[in-house]
Amino acid sequence: MGKLYLELIRIRFLTMLAYRVNYYSGIIIYNINIGAYYFLWGAIYGGQKNLAGMTVEQMTAYVAIAWMSRAFYFNNIDQEIAQEVRDGKVAIEMIRPYNYLTVKAAQALGEGIFRFLVFALPGMILVSFFLPFSFPSTWGAWGNYLTSLLLAFVINTEINLLTGVLTFFLFRNEGIMFAKRVVVDLLSGLILPISFFPIWAQAIMNYLPFQAINYYPSMIFAGAVGPEKAGEVILLQIIWVVILLLPISLLWRLARRKMIVQGG
Amino acid sequence: MIEIKGLEKEFRIHQARPGLAGAFRDLFNREYKTVKAVDDISFQVEAGEIFALIGENGAGKSTTIKMMTGILTPSGGEMKINGFVPYKQREEYVKSIGVVFGQRSQLWWDLSPLESFRLLKSVYKVEGKEGDAWLDRLVEELEINSFVSQPVRKLSLGQRMRCEVAASLIHRPQLLFLDEPTVGLDVLVKQKIREFLRNLNETEKMTVLLTTHDVSDIEALCKRVLVMDKGKLIFDGLLADLREKWGNGTEVVFQFKAKTTVEQVRAVLGDMPCELSRENEYSIRIKIQRSQEMLPYVLSTVMSSFDVSDVKMVETNTEDIVRNIYSTKDEVVAHG
Numbered sequence: 329m330g331k332l333y334l335e336l337i338r339i340r341f342l343t344m345l346a347y348r349v350n351y352y353s354g355i356i357i358y359n360i361n362i363g364a365y366y367f368l369w370g371a372i373y374g375g376q377k378n379l380a381g382m383t384v385e386q387m388t389a390y391v392a393i394a395w396m397s398r399a400f401y402f403n404n405i406d407q408e409i410a411q412e413v414r415d416g417k418v419a420i421e422m423i424r425p426y427n428y429l430t431v432k433a434a435q436a437l438g439e440g441i442f443r444f445l446v447f448a449l450p451g452m453i454l455v456s457f458f459l460p461f462s463f464p465s466t467w468g469a470w471g472n473y474l475t476s477l478l479l480a481f482v483i484n485t486e487i488n489l490l491t492g493v494l495t496f497f498l499f500r501n502e503g504i505m506f507a508k509r510v511v512v513d514l515l516s517g518l519i520l521p522i523s524f525f526p527i528w529a530q531a532i533m534n535y536l537p538f539q540a541i542n543y544y545p546s547m548i549f550a551g552a553v554g555p556e557k558a559g560e561v562i563l564l565q566i567i568w569v570v571i572l573l574l575p576i577s578l579l580w581r582l583a584r585r586k587m588i589v590q591g592g
Numbered sequence: 593m594i595e596i597k598g599l600e601k602e603f604r605i606h607q608a609r610p611g612l613a614g615a616f617r618d619l620f621n622r623e624y625k626t627v628k629a630v631d632d633i634s635f636q637v638e639a640g641e642i643f644a645l646i647g648e649n650g651a652g653k654s655t656t657i658k659m660m661t662g663i664l665t666p667s668g669g670e671m672k673i674n675g676f677v678p679y680k681q682r683e684e685y686v687k688s689i690g691v692v693f694g695q696r697s698q699l700w701w702d703l704s705p706l707e708s709f710r711l712l713k714s715v716y717k718v719e720g721k722e723g724d725a726w727l728d729r730l731v732e733e734l735e736i737n738s739f740v741s742q743p744v745r746k747l748s749l750g751q752r753m754r755c756e757v758a759a760s761l762i763h764r765p766q767l768l769f770l771d772e773p774t775v776g777l778d779v780l781v782k783q784k785i786r787e788f789l790r791n792l793n794e795t796e797k798m799t800v801l802l803t804t805h806d807v808s809d810i811e812a813l814c815k816r817v818l819v820m821d822k823g824k825l826i827f828d829g830l831l832a833d834l835r836e837k838w839g840n841g842t843e844v845v846f847q848f849k850a851k852t853t854v855e856q857v858r859a860v861l862g863d864m865p866c867e868l869s870r871e872n873e874y875s876i877r878i879k880i881q882r883s884q885e886m887l888p889y890v891l892s893t894v895m896s897s898f899d900v901s902d903v904k905m906v907e908t909n910t911e912d913i914v915r916n917i918y919s920t921k922d923e924v925v926a927h928g
Contacts, residue, residue: 331714331717332714332715332717335710335711335714335715336711339700339703339707339711342703342707343700343702343703346702346703416696417696419658419663419693419696420693420696420697420698422661422662422663422682422686423661423662423663423686423689423691423698424686424715425683425684425686425687425715425716426683426715427683584665584679585665587663587664587665
């Protein structure tokens, strides 16, 4: 079974490479995003040294890290699922001896590895020339970050699978998918670090899975979460991974029974 | 091999209310109508058969195939194929079947068929020399060697379809489903695919189920035909029997050496239930409804009573039969 998923990841890698323009423009888009947030935060800070306990240098580093993490965990499999349900291609997936959702997750991983290696890493190296920015110094910190990032990927993919599978019931759910995208970007700490939210909002967000997607791994990378607390954060992520499996398997079972194949 | 008993599939279809006010009401409270797409179907198939499932658009063929391939879950009835219950043991079951959807590609659009085959090999865990030899044989017999490394998006429909057939057979399934495999293909490609399928059925004893609108597919490949209409199975039997049941019967045109009238021939045949009509002074057309029993009698009687110079048999082809079934549907349903 492992061989199959490796092959799926490889194929996704190949299809992403097939479009050269995508590949080059991807690198540029990452740098534009990071650059835009750099200037935006510079303007927000104005002359001030410190906002919500973060210096302007820490903030720009945070933005760059958050975008690098996003390159890995971000994927569009919910839209892919919706597309495949709408044009009936899901029928082809159902005649294969594998679990459709697991395969989608494997494809997303292939995409994530691709984006991380060819968009984010070169982008980061480029950015590190212009921004005051330091990579984790110990192997342990790197290990913690990568573990946390992988779990962030799993949690985000699970949320995407949930919104994707909803297509089986709602048929058109672009609205939900778009809302999810905005909510994930905002509440995961990509646009605004969690410490900038009001206290009551932070309290609510502790009970939501979103900050496990970006805030946790980024804080580990930046060193704001030390090695002693990193284990705790990773455990929290694992708990979310397990909790989210439940509604997915439930919805999927219902979807299998309700499935209608479009066209013919 | 295939056992199906009382298979049913119901769909709930949303009924939109008319007008703007209706659309607003639909926001809060929707009306649904239940439609039986497949209604109490039963049949059995032995290993090694090639058989066709035909019917008009919306007759329930595709839904039936989708239930048989494990894609859809039936609303009722029993089904066992290759020893599996398709919708319950889907992942195990689909390893024993191959499926070609004529309207839907299973190849990766941006990759070459060869890359797709490679991926399918690991999907189905086809390994070793045997698997390679089998793939080589598919490539050779379908004559796809010259374009198998080009991206799928650059292939013509005929080329792509042959690659689709190869892709569906990579794991050497015992049972092959073809859902309208020849739609839009030219005659040469059609022939090539048919020949290939026939050969596969003979050498590998592969069971083949075909749905099609193309009557020549059925004539070239199938002995057995199932006809569906409005979700019900209205015929299950040999193609020859189908011809007999709904065909216009057989027509025999006799050419006589001397001038012969209809009355003279009728006198010889007695009150045989057949229609006689005059072609010209020397020629008479006899239309027989149930050919198998009556044809020899008619032939021998006429031949021994008159001087016959030529006999021509006109058999209705399947195309006419299908048209007959579709046009006399109400009557057919009453019979069924």
